[in-house]
Amino acid sequence: MRLAIALLTLLGLTACDQNSDSLIVGGKDFSESSILSEMMAALAEDAGIPVTRRTFLxxxxxxxxxxxxxxxxVYAEYNGTGLLMLGQPAMADGDAAMERVRSLYQPLGIVWxxxxxxxxxxGLAMRPGRAEELGVTSISDLVAEAGGLTIGIEENFETRxxxxxxxxxxxYGMEFGSVSTVSSEERPTLYDDLLAGSVDVIEVFTTDGQIADLGLVLLEDDLNFFPVYEAAPLVRSDALVRFPELQGALDRLSGxxxxxMMQELNSRVxxxxxxPREVARAALSELGLIDTDDALEVTEPVVVAxxxxxxxxxxxGTALRAVRQAYPGRRVLLQxxxxxxxxxxxGGAPLALAAAVEFTELEEDGDLATRPFEAFGxxxxxxxxxxxxxDTxxxxDVGTLATGPEGSASHRTGQIMTAVLDGITLSPTADGAPGDADAALVxxxxxxxxxxxxxxxxRLLxxxxxxxxxxLVRFPxxxxxxxxxxxxxxxxxxxxTLSSQLxxxxxIVVNTDAVGPQGPGASIPTEVAALPDNTVLAINGALGTLIGLDPAIRAAPALAPTLPSPPAAVNPSSAISFMTALVLLMFGWLIWLYARPERR
Structure with a gap:
């Protein structure tokens, strides 16, 4: 027993010596903190300091x-959070916040x-279209509209x-019409709710990767209500003594x-x-702070034109949400x-959000030619x-009709209108500005x-x-x-007016002798690979609409209804036929045994 205790004590002392010889880097349980922890660890290693990682602690x-x-x-902390953890109110002035947390934490042996x-x-974010519709660019602009809007927030934000x-x-002196609250674990669903249109505004962190990916509008905090949360290393003072090179290594990341950039890095994770480690090292390499041969292999995003x-x-937003569900773990961007x-x-994008009128091309003889594309939902x-x-x-009264650029849905619709109505001249413009036209078509x-x-x-005509x-027959x-x-x-x-399904x-997949992504005899006349059937079905299911595709446009083959299986053949195989004959002979023999006269 004494020998076992001595060995355990020796192992414990060895572990303490190892810890004292290694910089232990911690980190919080979300992507941004892990990225910052990995950056600090990489810079320390580059300075010759041995590192033990306890990220996502x-x-x-x-x-x-x-x-x-x-x-x-050491770990990455925010000055606003540092104040709140010691019972101090957060501040809107970053410089004042840093001065305050440094004076509060120094007696604890901790250095900022x-x-x-x-x-x-x-912060608060909105879809660009909704923000433009309401004329909202700042939180103060929401005050007049809030009563008719729904805001989505996290429960932690609700109780702060x-x-x-x-x-x-x-x-700000406002009251929202309704509030949708989610748990901390469900926070990413706020973005899905915003895209789906079930909420008008959501609470965000200003470095969330989804803000840039989804092209959201981050509303200006024009009254400077939200305190500043600036990130910085939080270090034990004895670690700076044990590792004299540490301060200089961390200072290389200053400013x-x-x-x-953090939105981009968060989005990559x-x-x-x-x-987080490969993202952090690649970012440090791009900044010229470390030399590395590690190549960051980023999967190409799925683009929706x-x-x-x-x-x-x-x-x-509905289209974007459906494609994101069909491509889990892939970034989906609008173009x-x-x-x-x-x-x-x-080949510029694998997917498009298009109107049914865009599936055709008006030829010189006035007929419509079908373009090689198919719809998924x-x-x-x-x-x-x-x-x-x-005065139109x-x-x-319309003589000159302004449309979008050639090839756009409005220009294609204008071409059809000129084929039906006489006396109209189209005026396509790159920016959609009507100029001196009598009317505009959108x-x-x-x-x-x-x-x-x-x-x-x-005015609408x-x-x-x-x-x-x-x-209607010519242009369905x-x-x-x-x-x-x-x-x-x-x-x-x-x-x-007229409408066209979106x-x-x-x-499209066309039948050839080639072998394509959907099997033999399936290839495409474009540089873009056709979507597999399972992806098509995933997109269609994620859209969740009960409306069928307009029969005037081609639907993907994967969406074709499943026909009932034909009845099985009477004699599906020779073996079964042979067994059936044996069974019939056995039944005949049993009947004969039962019916034959008894032998004397």
């Missing part, structure tokens, strides 16, 4: 207590290093006494990082599923293009907005900000009589519809 309380007890030597250069504050939801609404007239409204399907056809509906400008008040969902801008000096003759991608009264300011009555689409 836990929350703030766990890391701070581990630092005070000597279980770790120089700031990394960015702040990760609380100084910089949480209640104090924020009190400071090197900004919020935009959260969306591209890369490890879409019309700029759709922007990042509810329809684009604004005048001709989304054309970009897919040339319904996202929404685009409407033809014919806007009279100046009827369709008959194909977009109802509520389009572009339409609202044009209606400030114009009715497109009536489209069902006369064989027009355009259906009769109405823009309901009140859809736009000053619109007192419903407007007769769908997610990709390159």
């Amino acid at each position: 836990g929350d703030t309380m766990v890391n701070l207590e581990s630092l005070r007890s000597g279980e770790i030597d 290093g120089n700031r990394f250069g960015f702040a990760n504050n609380y 006494p100084l910089d949480g939801f209640g104090p924020m609404t009190a400071r 090197q990082l900004d919020a935009q 959260d969306q591209d599923a890369l490890s 879409h019309s700029p007239l759709i922007g990042a409204d509810a329809e684009t 604004s293009e005048a001709d989304p399907l054309g970009v897919v056809g040339t 319904v996202v929404g509906q685009s409407y033809v907005h014919l806007i009279g400008l100046g 008040r009827r369709l008959a 194909v977009a969902p109802i509520g389009s900000a572009v339409v609202e801008d044009l209606l400030e000096d114009g 009715a497109l009536e009589g489209w069902d006369s003759g064989n027009t 991608q355009l259906r009769q519809a109405r823009i309901p009264a009140g859809s736009y300011d000053g619109q007192l009555r419903a407007i007769e 769908v997610l689409a990709g390159p």
Whole structure:
């Protein structure tokens, strides 16, 4: 027993000696903290300091207590959090906050290093289309609209006494119509709710990778309500004595990082599923702080091309959310293009959000030619907005019609209109500006900000009589519809118009002798690989719509209904036939045995 105790004591002393010879780097349990921990560890190693990593250790309380007890030597902390942990109010002035935390933590044997250069504050974000529709760029702009809006927040933000939801609404003097609260573990679902349109505003951290990936609008905190949370190394003072090179190693990262860069790095971990260590080392290499041969293999993002007239409204958000669910662990980006399907056809994107009218090409003889693309599911509906400008008040008064650039949905619709109506000349423009045209044609969902801008000096014109003759047969991608009264300011009555289904689409699979991604005889006439059936079904399922695809456009083969299996053949095989014959012979023999006369 004495020998065992002596051995355990010796092992414990050895472990203590090893810990004292190694810098122990801690970290909180989220991506940004892990990235910063790996950066500090890499810089320390580059300075010749041996490092032990305990990243993703836990929350703030766990890391701070581990630092005070000597279980770790350094981790990345935020000055605002540092103040709150000692019962002090956070501050909006970063310099004052750093001076305060340094004076408070020094007696505890803990030193605040120089700031990394960015702040990760609380903030509010919106979809660009919704923000533009409401004319909101700052939190103060929300005050007049908040009563009719839903905000999504995390439960921790709801309960914070100084910089949480209640104090924020009190400071700005506003009250939201409804509040949707999620747990800390469900925080990423706030972005899905925003894309789905179930909430109008969400609470975010300003370095969240999704802000840039989804193109969200971060509202200006114009009253400087939210305290500053600037990141910096938090180090035990005895570690600086044990490792004289440590201070210089950490100072190399001083002022090197900004919020935009942290958004990108966070996105590489959260969306591209890369490890914090490889992301951190690659970032340090790009900054010229370390030399490394490690290549960062970032998976190419999944790009969804879409019309700029759709922007990042509810329809684009629905498409983006569905594609993200179909491609777990992949970054999904929006790409604004005048001709989304054309970009897919040339290899610029694998997917497009397009109107049904974009699936055809008007030929010189007036017939429609089908373009080589297929639809995966319904996202929404685009409407033809014919806007009279100046003195133009009827369709008959339109001589010059402004459209989007050639290849766009509005220009294709304009070509069809000129094939049906006489006396109209198209005027395509790259930026959609109508110029001196009599009217403008915009194909977009109802509520389009572009339409609202044009209606400030114009009016919606009715497109009536489209069902006369064989027009509906010739151009089935355009259906009769109405823009309901009140859809736009000053619109007192419903407007007769046309609509075109809005769908997610990709390159078509055609039958050839080649072997493509969907099996023998499947290839594509473009540079983009056709989507596998399971991906098509995943996108369609994620859209969750009960509306079927317009029969005027081609649906992906994977969406074809499953036919019932034909009845099995009477004699499926010779072996079964042989066994059936034996069974019948046995039954016949048994009957004969039963019915034969008894032998005397």
